[in-house]
Amino acid sequence: MKQITYAGKSFVTGTDLADAVMRLTAALGLSHETAGVTIPAMDENGHITTADLVLGPATEVLAIAIDSDQDEIVDAEVVAQLDERTRRLEPTRTIASTDPIPGSWSVNEL
DSSP, X not given: OEEEEXXXXXXXEXXXXXXXXXXXXXXXXXXXXOEEEEEEEEOTXXXXXXXXXXXXXXXXXXXXXXXXXXXXXXXXXXHHHHHHHHHHHSOOOOOOOOSOOTTOOOGGGO
């Protein structure tokens, strides 16, 4: 589990969820964009609720690993959604290859 501090308040969420929020926050900062997200969180009574965050270039967010007797908060669907949003913000990378493209032809074949 991790404790996220955001806008002067702290809450607990799952490790994978907190890590996905941190990746998205970094990507939003680099792209100068903002986004709203909702993630599962634990309230002070140990009940599962949600946390709504607005993330962007000026967001100050901190995630710290904590020990907890509570079960890890897991939501693979939310993590996948956050990671997809992060991927869409990342620049496209070109990979150079010397291998011929299947189905391509060469000038020498003409």
